Structure formats: structure tokens, C-alpha cells
Amino acid sequence: MSHTLDDPDTPFLALDRSTVAANITRLRRHLDGLGVTLRTHVKTAKSLDVAAMLDHGRPVAITVSTLAEAEAFAAAGYRDIVYAVGIAAHKLPRVLALRQRGVDLTVLLDSVAQAIAVGAAGVPALIEIDCDGHRGGVPPHGPELLEIARTLVDSGAEVRGVLTHAGESYFADGDDALRAAAENERRCAVEAAENLRAAGHEAPVVSVGSTPTAHFAADLTGVTEVRAGNFVFFDLVMAGIGVCTPADLAMTVVATVIGRRPDKGWILTDGGWTATSRDRGTARQRVDQGYGLVADLDGRLLPDLLMTDASQEHGVLSIRPGSTAPLPDLPIGTRVRILPNHACATAAQHDRYHVTAPGSRTVTDVWPRIKGW
């Protein structure tokens, strides 16, 4: 591979390999210190090559958001997979096909109806616990948890344990709130597991996780594994809640200036929402970053320049409202990088990464992404 970030037709994703490595090392060290295993969520990168950076190319325990991810990782030798979206019964044949190939694929559920179907299929399951009212799950106390577990066991399936996700931590404000979210996530999961064990279930797995709580957890007593995905790339939403800084963002969208409207204060690029996604996750944070911060091709941020609007194949760059910074002189043809609000959503718009060496524009590799469901 001999080309550089100046060569591919824009828009495309650039991925800084050394930043990914640093982000992985940072979370691994933190979790090693807490004595708990990392079960990386591959939904952000959806890349065998990024996952290979987790442990020197060796297959590790992973979390997936789609069966397409499970199938791709299984084909690459991964054998310990949690599918962390509530199971729909019609997807069980694909789950069983993977299990028959020797993959320990565990599913997630939070209802008796699902437990009946999963039990009949004989698939081990984690029971989803609601720790913060964010999405699905049953309370850590109460009859639903035990009823689901009983249903599984009665059909001969294994209650693998409990799983919870502190989804509300993405809206936490400040270190104290993040530490509290992490402790609440831990406490709910451990209490649920203890309630299962008191009822005679082994429930060996106590799985928690989100990138904010994974980084802010100070004690994970009773937890057996932490799931996190975004941490490999990070994004402006994570920077906004204080989990990282913009310098930690490993993935950017490269776009080209295709127009200038000085009368409007606009620079137009060929990076529209097909390239960035429509995600406006920072809009509800203290600092709204529009569709993203803008850097030059070497990664230097352009002062107070944001991608402020998007249509299908056009991005609009303009100065942050309230700033007196001048609109930079970016001639037509200039390439820029957009730092995304939400790495998962931006990456999902693309089918590959252009991987760069540290401090260089040289593209060393092109890594494909797993698509579909």
C-alpha cells in the first residue's frame, strides 16, 4: 500500500492505529487494576483488524450487536461471544448454527416469552437487568428475574448470569456523576446475581459496561466482566462528558472542500450525512459540536470551525456561533478531517478504514468493516 490520505477519493474514514492502541492500553490497564476481564463490544469498529489489536491477534471474549458480527468473528476463530441485544425467537436458528460450530454464543433476554423460546432451543442466556431506566431489562429485585430464570431452567437451558448496561451514563455530567453511574451499574448487577444465586442458580457471569462507566469505575467487586466498545475510537460525545479529549479520537472522516460561500460564512465539502451520519449527539451536551470539529489533514484542529450542517453529499463548515474566529482560508480542493460526534454511527456509514501510521499521512492498510445484520 503506497498511497497517502491525499489519494483516495473523498469522503472516507481515516483511522490512526497508534491512537487505537493507546485507547486500548488505557482501558486494559484500568480494568487490570480492578481485576476484571474486558469483553470488548465490537459494534463500534466492526473490524477483525481492530479486534486483533486487543490481544496481539489472539481471539478474545467479545460482545456483538448483530448476528452478522457474531458470524464474521466466529469465522475468524472467536469462540466466546455475547449477543447483547434482546433475542428475537426467529434469530435462534443462526445462534444454534454458530453454537454447533463450537462457538459459545450467549444470548440476552428479559421476558418469559423469550425464555420459553431460548429454553426450547437450549441456548445459554444472560438475563438483562435494568440499572437506570435507560432501555430494557428487569429490576434486580422482584419476581420477574426469578420467573425468567426458572423458565430457562425448566426447559433445560442454562442461566449464564446477568448483564446490565448503564446507558444513562452517556448523559452524565461530571466525574462524580460518572463514578456514581458506574457504582450503580455494579451494584444492580451484583444484587441481581445474588438474588439468582439465593434461588439456587449458579449465574456465574456478572456483566456490566459502557465506555463511560468502564473508565470511571473505582471498584468492580462482584463483577466478572466489563463490556465497552466506543473506547477504541472515542468521539466528541465521550469528550463532552469528560471520558477523553478530542486528541484521543482515533477515527475521522476525510472530506474535500468543494465550494465556498464567504457571504454566508460557509465552506462546503463533499462529506455529507452519508459520510458522518445524522448523529447530533453533542446537541444535548453543554458544548454543541454540530456534526463535528474540523481539523486539517495532519489532524490539527482549525480554531472554532465546525461542521454545522449536512445534506446527503454536502457538509457545511462554519465558525462556532458566538466565536470571533475568522473563517479559515481553505481553498477548493483542500482536504479536511471531521471529528465525529458518535464514532459508532459515523463508522456505520462506511465499509472500510484507511489506516495511518503514527504522525504520518501514509496509509498502511485498508481494513474492511462488517455490515448488515
Next chain:
Amino acid sequence: MSHTLDDPDTPFLALDRSTVAANITRLRRHLDGLGVTLRTHVKTAKSLDVAAMLDHGRPVAITVSTLAEAEAFAAAGYRDIVYAVGIAAHKLPRVLALRQRGVDLTVLLDSVAQAIAVGAAGVPALIEIDCDGHRGGVPPHGPELLEIARTLVDSGAEVRGVLTHAGESYFADGDDALRAAAENERRCAVEAAENLRAAGHEAPVVSVGSTPTAHFAADLTGVTEVRAGNFVFFDLVMAGIGVCTPADLAMTVVATVIGRRPDKGWILTDGGWTATSRDRGTARQRVDQGYGLVADLDGRLLPDLLMTDASQEHGVLSIRPGSTAPLPDLPIGTRVRILPNHACATAAQHDRYHVTAPGSRTVTDVWPRIKGW
């Protein structure tokens, strides 16, 4: 193909072929009455099969938003293509490769810098005109238009004409505003062409278009072609501005109920933003439809049920704020259809359509989508 909408793993796109046909007929009749050609924008459907419905399988004049679309359509025999995003010079080799294969591919530009590059390549160009301050383009009057045209001609390239897009029509409110947007779009384009002709340029093409203005134009005197793309599928944004009704939406996302939270008033599905996109286009309309209206698998709308929130692989359905409608009893495993805010953005999340026969769940075809740039 023997399966039905009950069979494929969810989420996926369902496409009602008869609604597409009716939407095409409606716009064709309107434009036939105005004596102007339709140059369909294929950026919404990105499908050779949908495009084949435009004129009984015969290649027609099309507009594209990416060179990937141009290349796919050229390979299928399409020979009259406008690439309606301002050209970046580094993309000209792909443009030239298509032209050398006999494709009359025209590019778009609005600056002298682009005209120098396009002129040197000898590619015919349309000059983009700004009719409503929405995005790019030069004013229909003023020196820029003539300077760009002169630059093209001096390098031996052809000034094919002018192109404008009434992007602000997507925010128009009411029939009068839409008619005014259509007339403004027409007037700006025609005036720009007349200014070019007065300066000695032939400028045979006067291209206007957006789905709202295409439908609301009452007179297109001086216009030679209308571009529209969304009209084949329509969406809730178009319904919100009165261009169609929800019954005209041809494309929906099929998802499965995977959880219920009656305590929260939520039904959870496996259709998250990877399936619907993050587009919230109706949020700025009079009626905010969340991430979309919800219908049963036969297409009957469920009263006041919206997809109100989305995470990567989860959708949240709940009752419209302020409504007293009860949360419907949708058992786990039930399939629903989500009517999208923005068909272009929702379709872009998928790589195929499951095509249904009129009034039936039977899937007659699976049509692929063109991806990437």
C-alpha cells in the same frame, strides 16, 4: 422467491412496488402536463431495479449524487447522467473514464477554480445557481456566473447550462409557499441561462428540481428538465409539508418487538438507528413524528404509536406525547413497520430492498442497493 415479510431476519427494508409505480406515474403526469423532462435523481433508491420502473426498463436521463452511482448505472446502459454535487478535481479521472466509455456524464461547479480543472479535462459542466441561499451556487446575476463560463470556454470545455436546487423548499409551509418556491427556482434558473446566452453561451440545459417543487410547479417555462429523487418513495418529511400522505410511503423498515416496558410506556424493537438512520427531519415540522410512525406488518398505522427513541440496535416505540391512545398490545415477536422521516437516509442504512406485491406480504424480489462513493 417464496418467502414473505414474516421470514427474513429483522430489521430490513420492505418496498411496496405498486406504491413506487403510483408515485412515478403521479410525477410523470404532472411534468408531462408542464411539457418538461424528468431527470430522476437516483440518490434516494440507488437501485437499478427501481430505476427500471421509470420507463419500462429503458435507460432514462438520471441524476446521481456519487460516482459510484454513475458507474453502476453506466454499467447497466445509462448514457445521460448529471453528477449533481460540486466536482472535486481529484474525481475527474473517474469522470473521464466514464465519458470514454460513451457516457455523457456532466459535472457541476460554481467556482473558477473548479472551472479551470474541469476545462483542462474537457468535461462538459453545468454551473450551479443559488436560488434560495440553501447551499452552493452563484447568483443568477452578477459577474461570477459569466467568469466561470468564460473560464470553461477558454479551456475548450462546454458550458452545458445551469442547475439549481430549491433546497429550502423542504422547509416550506403550505401550498402557497411551495408554489412560490417552485416559481422562484424556475425564475432563477431561467434568468441565469438568459444571462449566459446574452454573453454568447449556448447553455442549452436549464435544470431545476426538488421533490416539493417538482410537484408544486405550475409553470416551467424556460426549464428543460426537472430533477427529483425522493418522489419514488416519499417519507414523513414530505408528508409533513403536504407533498404526499403517509399512505404514499413506499418504503418501510420491518422490525421485531423484543421487549416491553409497560412501566415506562415502551415497546422495544430490534430496529435501532442502524436500521432507520439518525434522521429526525420531522423534529422541525409542525408535527414531530419522532423516528417514524408505526404500522402493523400489513401496513395499517397503529394509532398514535411512534418510534420515539433509538440506540444502535434498539428502537423505542411509545405513544405520541399528549395522546390518550393506549399502548397497543404487541407481544414479543410481533413484526412492525416503521415509516421513515427521510427515505434517503433510511435507505442508505441498508444494502437491499425486500419487494412486495400489492396488498400482500409475499416478497417477490430482493433488489440490491448501490453503496459507497
